[in-house]
Amino acid sequence: MARGTYERQAMVRRSATGRIGIAEVAVKAGVSHATVSRVMNGNFTVDPEIASRVRAAAAELKYQPNPVGRSLALGKTDTIGIVVPDLANPTFQAILRGLSRAAAQDGYRVLIADSFEVSSEEAILAGEARRRCDGLVLCAPRMSDAELEEIVPSLHPLVLINRTTTAADVPSLVVDYGQGVQDLAGHLVELGHTRLAFLAGPPRSASNGLRLEGLEAFKAANPQVEVLMLEGGSDFDTGHEAVDAVLDSGATGILAFNDLVAMGLMSGLHERGLDVPGDISVTGFDDIPFARYTTPTLTTAAVPITELGQQAWHQLRALIRKEENDAPGSRYQPRLEIRASSGPAKAPRSAAHG
Amino acid sequence: MARGTYERQAMVRRSATGRIGIAEVAVKAGVSHATVSRVMNGNFTVDPEIASRVRAAAAELKYQPNPVGRSLALGKTDTIGIVVPDLANPTFQAILRGLSRAAAQDGYRVLIADSFEVSSEEAILAGEARRRCDGLVLCAPRMSDAELEEIVPSLHPLVLINRTTTAADVPSLVVDYGQGVQDLAGHLVELGHTRLAFLAGPPRSASNGLRLEGLEAFKAANPQVEVLMLEGGSDFDTGHEAVDAVLDSGATGILAFNDLVAMGLMSGLHERGLDVPGDISVTGFDDIPFARYTTPTLTTAAVPITELGQQAWHQLRALIRKEENDAPGSRYQPRLEIRASSGPAKAPRSAAHG
DNA sequence: CTCACGCGAGAAAGCGTTTTCTCGGTTCGT
DNA sequence: ACGAACCGAGAAAACGCTTTCTCGCGTGAG
Structure with missing residues (x-):
């Protein structure tokens, strides 16, 4: 029983900062702080008896290493x-x-x-x-x-x-928004829509740019369908405020920048008494969790x-x-996620109604 | 022109870690690192000419202080x-x-x-x-x-x-969920509902506990209205899967644990061909941004x-x-936010239908 | 019995800052 | 003109930890 050596240090005075540091543990265990460090880091070159003495002291003082000091020493x-x-x-x-x-x-x-x-x-x-x-x-x-x-x-x-x-x-992790928007447009065209509108995102956004490129490619491949561009943004309000522009466009299939915009738009259309997808089809982008629970559920391009x-x-x-x-x-x-917000096209609407 | 003193140190060898440190700047400016520190921290006890020399060196080397070292010294x-x-x-x-x-x-x-x-x-x-x-x-x-x-x-x-x-x-920042749920229940009762159901949250959640307390108080104050308790959770799926239980309960007014649960529930009711609020009223809690854009828009208790x-x-x-x-x-x-998902009660439904 | 070797633990250096301490050089007052 | 404040900047300590270096002791071999 080689105790006594360290048990005498009953009183431990905290360091300047008031927190328990490696030094206090070292004193209490009667060893150098280097040894405490070794024990705390599971270095096995230390005598088992001393190790357990250190661990006991650390536990008793509730010692928790200071991560800042550690970071400085380790460089991470x-x-x-x-x-x-x-x-x-x-x-x-x-x-x-x-x-x-x-x-x-x-x-x-x-x-x-x-x-x-x-x-x-x-x-x-x-x-x-x-x-x-x-x-x-x-x-x-x-x-x-x-x-x-x-x-x-x-x-x-x-x-x-x-x-x-x-x-x-x-490394770059990029979502192929261009392909996704083409898939959505293709889906709407299959449903008979011939006049589409893209409710764009923030003007200088990179992902909006990719969508625009995709739509250009789509237009080139499908010259028979009209694709109109509408200014927009990336949130609910954008979609909600775009109702007039959307209706004026005469498009029957709307590609919203993302699910949020689509939801705002659907909400606005609903307030106008229009039916989705009966009167107009709406698609989103991203497949956020809410997209499954909108009414109608939202057709979108799912991004993992x-x-x-x-x-x-x-x-x-x-x-x-x-x-x-x-x-x-x-x-x-993106994976096309066909839900209830997209449906067969009605007879084409005329622009500038009202 | 007391140059030359420091301009000779054209080559600056980086420190061990490879990053530019205060030491490199000190050498380049021909001063001690203490002085560099003083300059970088806007200490005015340093000669303006030296200060600008230091700043020039720092700028040239694109010196950025290491926050870890700084944190250790400053203790924050x-x-x-x-x-x-x-x-x-x-x-x-x-x-x-x-x-x-x-x-x-x-x-x-x-x-x-x-x-x-x-x-x-x-x-x-x-x-x-x-x-x-x-x-x-x-x-x-x-x-x-x-x-x-x-x-x-x-x-x-x-x-x-x-x-x-x-x-x-x-300090504790607490939302008065108990009061909020009472406000919602009161709102439903005013609409003529006499049989309510609370679609509860996670069993051991503190905020669920507060809601339960609120409901107890409500029951005590409104003995004429029935308030049933249904097990639940805190997400969409909970609400969606609770449709059967909700219908079996025969309640016409449903207090969902939060907006997510309410949305899941509304979605499930919609799938069953039921109308909200025609057949059944649903309320949420929290007033998340989506609550304004659901169909119907969600009556809820808004929490800032x-x-x-x-x-x-x-x-x-x-x-x-x-x-x-x-x-x-x-x-x-919470502030009562009355929207379209709550409406007048139909004739009471009988429990255990179908 | 002595010497080399190995092992375990303390001493000290190092991580990159800030800040106190100290000291040389001015300047001011008398 | 001499000493006392003063000021600016370098030296060094401090922050709390890890890790290398070093050294003493014990063991085994020759």
Whole structure:
């Protein structure tokens, strides 16, 4: 029983900061703080008896290592950052969720940086977040290509969502919005619609650009159908306020920028006494959870967005661990999800009614 | 022109970690790293000429202070944490958003910890998050009172959401779910409903408990109306799967645990060919953004949840700054939001039909 | 019996900052 | 003209941890 040596140190005075540190544990256990560190990190080169003495002291003092000190010594924070333009948007919420869950399984935490749609802040925000973390996931749909290229090198390890870059070692996870919108348009045409309208998203958004490209391709392949462009945005209100423009367009099939816009639009149409899909068909994009529960249920293009968040972590993890990454980035194909908001076309409506 | 002194150090070799540190800037500017620190922190006790020399060197090397080192020296991280049980739930998304936005305005970042409904993890998660941050916001609706009381002292500065504690200096932000549910029930009764059913939330949830208390009070005050209890949960599927139970209950007015459950239920009723509110009235709770855009639009009790997130930051900030806090915590009254999903009662339905 | 070797634990350096302490050089007052 | 404040900047300590380096002791071999 080689006790007494350390039991005499009954009183432990806390360090300057008031919190229990490695030093207090070392004193209480009668060893050096180096040994405490070894024990806490499961280093087996330490005598079992001493180890248990240290563990006892640590438990008794409820010692919890200070992660900041640890991070400084180790040069890593076990934290990743994500920059999103708008946390109110279900798409980014879902990415965040997938990312957070996947990262948590590997013991990493997530720091969020919401740019609140102020794209001029995104670069600064990204830089700050990056320096606090071991890696970054960047969602910056409105940032210019030039600015993106400029900041990307300083952000490594980095994973981009719905953007691409020429820089090496920067995986891009992009959803093929162009294909998705073509599938939706094709679906409406099969139902007999010949006059479609695209209720666009935010003007400078990258994913809106992809949709527009897809529609151009669609128009080229289907010259017999009219595709009108309507200005829009990305939320409920956009859709709700677009009712007049939609009706004036005379289109019978409406491709909304996303599910939110589609829901706002359907709500507005309903208020006008119009029937969906009887009078007019509406499609969304994304397949957010709510899309199954709208009335009528929403035809949309499903994007495995939570899975994308998870994949973002896997790509980022490979970068952090400096592993060989066979598939740097990937492309997600939306899946057509036909529900009740799209139906056969009525006789074509005439434009400029009322 | 006292140049040359420092311009000779054209080559700057990066530190061990590869990143540019204060040391590199110091060498390039020909000063000590202490001086660089002073300049970077706007300390005016430094000679303007030297200061600008330092700034030039910093700019040229694109020096960005390492926040980890800074945090260690300063004993603060400029980061707060939030623990939520489920990031998929719009309520917590909204809290997070309000919190994040408010904190960002004061230069703080937010670290998220999602417990994924595993309440046994919550305590550990909370502790870990806390140690990495300057303060914590805890949403742990399922944690037992005993466990909560046990961990609370070690989490200070701490703000609780929808929980209370006996510990001092721990503000609680709680929504008065009891009052809200009574308002909703009262509304249905005014419409002539005499047989109500409450589609409950997760059994051990604190906010569900508050609703149940409210309903008890309501029953006591309105002995003429029947209030049935139905088991449930907190998401779409719960509501959707509860259709049979709801119909069997014979109730004409349904109080759903929250908006999600209400939406699931309405969707299920719609599939059965039933009309809301013609055949049956449905109310939700929370007034999530989607509630305005369902068909029919959803009668619900509006909770200023984003504002609550913002308030959480203000309370936490006061704690971090050790300010006097005149109003430690507050209570939020839901506002009855009458929309189209509730209407006059039909002739009472008989239970156990078909 | 002595020497080399190995093992376990303490000493110390290092991570990148901030901040106190100290000291050399001015400047001002007398 | 001499000493006392003063000021600006470098040296060094501190923050809390990990890890390398070093050294003492014990064991086994020659």
